[in-house]
Amino acid sequence: MFFWWILWTFYLVAYLYIIFFVIQDLFRDEKLSGWWKALWIILLIFVPFLTGLVYVIARGKGIAQRQSEARGRVVREADDYTPAASASPAADIARAKELLDAGTISQGEFDALKSKALGNQYFGA
Known part of the structure; x- marks a missing residue:
């Protein structure tokens, strides 16, 4: 009984992670139109597991690229706030x-x- 509870808890957490990951990646993508984003979200609501799987297969290459760009933006923004020695x-x-x-x-x-x-x-x- 306890084993099944832990297993289902793990599946629930993994499921929520995939949903939030796909939604985050959708809104990070500036090239995708609003209609496509809305369609992906509707599919994610009604058929979440299949949609998550298809999303990773269809847009997997772009996911890594968008994450890399987002990470680069964070580093550049952090560098803007780093105090530096004066020029004079x-x-x-x-x-x-x-x-x-x-x-x-x-x-x-x-x-x-x-x-x-x-x-x-x-x-x-």
């Missing part, structure tokens, strides 16, 4: 010193800007 640290530090002398920023903010300009914002230098 001396000019940035001089500008920050002027702001400090004018009273616009505090000493702590000046230290943070100086550290960022030098490219070692993670080491607290």
